[in-house]
Amino acid sequence: MYAEVNSARSIRSPLVYNEQKVEAKQADLLDARNFWQEKEDLTLRDKQQRFSRLTVLNERSAKKILHASVNFHPDDNLSDKQMTAIAKDFMKAIGFGDQPWLVYRHKDAGHPHMHIISTNIRPDGSRISNDLRAPRSLMKICSVIERAHRLRPVMAPTGRMYLSRRDYVPSLKYGEIPTRTGIEMVITYVLDNYRFTSFETYNAILSLYNVRADRGSTDGIMYRNRGLYYRMIDEEGKKLGAPIKASDFYIFATLDALEEKYRLNRTLIRESDRDSMRTSIDYDLINARNLGKFRQEMARNHRTSVIIPAFTRRPTRHAAPTDCPGMFFADFNTMNIYRDTELGKDYTAESIIRRCGLDKSIPEMARQQRWELKPGEKALLENPNPDHTATRDLLLRLSNQHDAVVEKQRELEQARHHRLRHGL
Known part of the structure; x- marks a missing residue:
């Protein structure tokens, strides 16, 4: 069992x-505790008013709504009655037993999970402390409930995830699903499951599902007002369809909500997790002579995706940092996302380019294969220095072409050996 608790300013977004x-038959209302009517008789207005009558009693608190996500192991075959009982124990453990709360069982993922909505404002106007909702406290509470209800653990004692949930949401393809529905599905999944600590790492993991978050140019109104919008992209990073403002979604996807998520995730990602990632990179770089082979080995041996976000535009004077230069590592065991610079100088994109020998092999191959390059790109390859940002980005962009040629040459060499061995 794994729980994550967020706070909101208004009941509207989590409730809707x-x-x-x-309404979409992707969830069921399991329980409505401490309401004046039975759950079958409650209207949307009834639910909203019950919370609003409490939140107006405290004007000092900025965030008065609790929205919790409680996740279970895929092998836990829980009935509605069992999940309702677990929700009751959980709310009592975090100090919300006497508060009004709603429990929704969601059916849109590969593992059983529920969402709980409540308010931290009591009938006397006082506010419930956040202490029991701190990450370490939640882990202890979940462990106690796991034992009481004989649940399979989702978290190992080290804090690592026992299960990886990436495959439960597919990468989006433009036109196959309504843009807003698809983007909201991806954002919800990423926020519920992954641990990222910056806007760049957030965008990197979104790119796996063909979604991008953008703040606009630094001299624009949206950027100055801390606005944010989302849009769909293709495999090469090209933007598709109209952008959708973060505030238009009924989920916590605004810049303020993301920054709160960064702070929480920094307390959850351990240095031992980073050490494990560094060890994995070192192991798979020993025999890697191209970036494609390295990425394949990381995925096969360590369930890690090496993300090189697509470059869709050249930097402009007022461009916001939304194109995520460099390299990122997504660990599907811990669900942690690391930017290369977080792991140290030996694990940056520049260092990995050198360790794979791409700073020498790509320029040589470009000359031999007579690749069509712009004059500026040819100039960068004449004396390539991966520490130079533009050169690094160019080498990363050309790495796919390089790897395709290497793979073709390997196949031809294998075919030649086969003919010689069999006298053909």
Whole structure:
């Protein structure tokens, strides 16, 4: 069992989000505790008013709504009655037993999970402390409930995830699903499952599902007002369809919500996790002579995706940092995302380019294969220095062409050996 608790300013977003899931038959309302009516008789207005009558009693608190996501192991075959009982124990453990709360069982993922909505404002106007909702406290509470209800653990004692949930949401393809629905599905999944600590790492993991977050140019109104929008992209990073403002979604996807997520994730990602990632990189770089082989080995041996976000535009004077230069590592065991610079100088894109020998092999191959390059790109390859940002980005862009040629040459060499061995 793994729980994550977020705070919101208004009941509207979490309530509408869960009610829309019910309407789309992707969720069921399991329980409504401490309401004046039975759950079958509650209207959307009744639910909203019950919380609003409490939140107006405290004007000092900025965030008065609790929205919790409680996740279970895929092998836990829980009935609605069992999940309702677990919700009751969980809310009592975090100090919300006497508060009004709603429990929704979601059916849109490969593992059983529920969402719980409540308010931290009591009938006397006082506010419930955040202490029991701190990450370490939640882990202890989940462990106690796991034992009481005989649940399979989702978290190992070291804090690592026992299960990886990436495959439960597919990468989006433009036109196959309504843009807003698809983007909201991806954002919800990423926020619920991955641990990222910056806007760049957030965008890197979104790119696996063909979604991008953008703040606009630094001299624009949206950037100055801390705005954010999302849009769909293709495999090469090209933007598709119209952008959608983060505030238009019924989920916590605004810049303020993301920054709160960064702070939480920094407390959850351990240095031992980073050490494990460094060891994995070192192991798979020993025999890697091209970036493609290195990425394949990382995926096969360590369930790690090496993400090189697509470059869709050249930097402009006022461009916001949304194109995520460099390299990122997504560990599907811990669900942690690392930017290369977080792991140290020996694990940056520049260092890995050198360790794979790409700073020498790509310029040589470009000359031999007579690749069509712009004059500026040819100039960069004449004396390539991966520490130079433009050169590094060019080498990363050309790495796919390089790897395709290497693979073709390997196949031809294998075919030649086969003919010689069999006298053909």
